[in-house]
Amino acid sequence: MDQKLANSMPRILAHDVNIYYGEKHAIKNLSVEIPDRAVSAFIGPSGCGKSTFLRSINRMNDTIASCRMTGEVLLDGKSIYAPDVDVVQLRSHVGMVFQKPNPFPKSIFENVAYGPRIHGLAKNKTDLEEMVVNSLKKASLFEEVKDRLNASGTGLSGGQQQRLCIARAIAVNPEVILMDEPCSALDPIATARIEELIDELKQNYCIIIVTHSMQQAARVSQRTAFFHLGTLVEYGETNDIFTSPKDKRTQDYITGRFG
Amino acid sequence: MSDINTISPHLKKRRRAEWLFRAYGLAAIIFCFLAVAVLFTSIISKGYTAFRQTHITLPVNFDASIIDPDGTKNVDTLMAADYQQLVKKALLDKLQIKPEDKPTRKRAMDLLSHSADTELRDLIIANPAIIGKTQDVSLTASDNVDAVLKGTIDRTVPEADRQISDQQLAWIDQFSKDGKITKDFNTKLFTAGASSQPETAGLWVAILGSFYMMLTVILIAVPLGIAAAIYLEEFAPKNRITDFIEVNVNNLAAVPSIVFGLLGLAIFINGFGLPRSASLVGGLVLSLMTLPTIIIATRAALGSIPPSIKEAALGVGASKMQMIFHHALPLAVPGILTGTIIGLVRALGETAPLLMIGMVAFIVDPPKSILEPATALPIQIYMWATSAERGFSERTGAATIVLLLFSFVMNAGAIYLRRKFERRW
Ligand SMILES: Nc1ncnc2c1ncn2[C@@H]1O[C@H](COP(=O)(O)OP(=O)(O)OP(=O)(O)O)[C@@H](O)[C@H]1O
Ligand SMILES: [Mg+2]
Secondary structure (H helix, E strand, O other): OOOOOOOOEEEEEEEEEEEEEOOOEEEEOOOOOOOOOOEHHHHHOOOOHHHHHHHHHHHHHHOOOOEEEEEEEEOOEOOOOOOOOOOOHHHHEEEEEEOOOOOOEEEEEEEHHHHHHOOOOOHHHHHHHHHHHHHHHHHHHHHHOOOOOOEEHOOOOOHHHHHHHHHHOOEEEEEEEEOOOOOOOOOOHHHHHHEEEEEEHHOOOOEEEOOOOOOHHHHOOOOOEEEOOOEEEEEEEEHHHHHHOOHHHHHHOOOOOOO | OOOOOOOOHHHHHHHHHHHHHHHHHHHHHHHHHHHHHHHHHHHHHHHHHHHEEEEEEEEEEOOHHHHHHHHHHHHHHHHHHOHHHHHHHHHHHOOOOOOOHHHHHHHHOOOOOOOOOHHHHHHHOOOHHHHEEEEEEEEEEEEHHHHHHHHOOOOOOOHOOOOHHHHHHHHHHHHHHOOOOOEOOHHHHHHHHOOOOOHHOOOOHHHHHHHHHHHHHHHHHHHHHHHHHHHHHHHHHHHHHHHHHHHHHHHHHHHHHHHHHHHHHHHHHOOOOOOOOEEEHHHHHHHHHHHHHHHHHHHHHOOOHHHHHHHHHHOOOOOOHHHHHHHHHHHHHHHHHHHHHHHHHHHHOOOHHHHHHHOOOOOOOOOOOOOOOOHHHHHHHHHHHHOOOOOHHHHHHHHHHHHHHHHHHHHHHHHHHHHHOOOOO
């Protein structure tokens, strides 16, 4: 938790980002630097644009016809909205875990194997099997499913499904993992497991997590960003945000006075 | 304090409404069921007799001097021989009628189908070795004899009002006493083409025509429709033009089928100069008609795929094509199949547009390709239903049964495929 972040180079850098849904201005003049090998939490009241900004980091907003954006998002110093960037390539570097567990209606094995397969990451069958097992192990799901890898992914419990989705995301070796309220559909025990997992994953990945739980943000993140009505109100070390927020709105929100 | 055991008037009203609603639903189902039952009993009771046909067995002397006077066994000679004479001789000998007694001779000949001579010819062509021998041959009886045997001609009616004379009845009785008159499976119904005589008319040309047309629809409308739907649903930008296209696709599905027939006549026959009555033209017209149905069904099926699955695929870095072909389309297959089969079955039973492109034709020989003239099952039903002879009315029923069977088989196939694809969770 008290890892020093101050002078590590930012992995993701957003500069003056504005996002619109048709006429609606969902993100306003947002600039932020997100460090590598750490967990950043996005918090804020519902509808303030957390998901919208998160989705702009792997260009998932491209799939929404009405969505426009201006400004720049850089990954390792390169603009991800540059004309020569291939979205598919980008998404293999920036994985995403969604709010609702959404495994493919295929076997557990196929769920995890799908990404490596379409990106041609595995040289042969044993290689692929190894990748699947490793990903499942990293998502701490392997022990529970090792003897039913051919069973349907949708037949797992909600928490297991979410861990399967995490395994699926890390199977393609991303550098950044975006998680949009990954625990909102889970019970406290499953949540604790996912949080443990996030804590382990941060050794190797840049993780951004959107959450509605202050405790969760405090538990898992090193940095916290507070969003309000489309603007980034405050961003800093999680400890600072929760103990001595600079902005009145942040303080009101984390003390539960609105939101 | 209200007690949960007391039934308030409000509750009574609600229960009554619920009960009524259920009763309406049940009544509707019973009504549908009865309608189907009545329809089927009427069709089957009218048609089932046509699956059997009366035959008369006669000893025929395949006289070499008539069939093959030169003894060359040349096919052309065999084809051209006067088989009618053989039939006549066999029948008159059997019934001991003098050849000079013209009226009696004619009445006797009326017992047999006009196709009796071609049946003998086919026997000889298939096996020339029987020339010169005498053999028992089962020949198709005439429509009237068939009707007597099936009980549709009433023997008690006075002779003058009856289509069959007392003498002919006596002959029939004599034949049946000798076991020379039999009702066998009516193979001609499935192997013959059009004929002016019901006893020699069959569905083969219509079945082939319908088959070729379905094939054309499957090869043209299904891939085009699915491709169009994928493009419209997943790739096309949402703007005025696509809205306009969407409205028109929906309108196209509602266009009366005869209009497609007019279109086919104008474009394919008058425009491209494709042959009239050809199954290719029929298939193209039916493809046009089925296309909107398939597009709408496929779009609906694709649209009902949960967006979360699509996002999941895109999220791990699948391209749009991969997302569609690996995830969306396989999940949409059951829905696409259902829509496609509904379209195909409708096309199979379609009559009006085919009338416009000249498929109401008297076609004896089966088409050898999709460019040759053919008819279709519903057209055959229409043509037989409008014919006066008694034999045609039972054949109308039989053809309807065959058409319904084809639709059932297609539906069953759809259900099977749907189950198969649904099991892949
Ligand atoms: N597809 C869309 N089309 C139009 N408007 C949208 C769309 N998605 C989001 N919005 C709007 O953009 C704003 C930000 O939405 P966003 O989903 O980013 O909020 P959020 O912070 O993630 O909220 P929550 O915590 O409830 O998930 C909201 O006002 C929302 O109504
Ligand atoms: Mg959200």
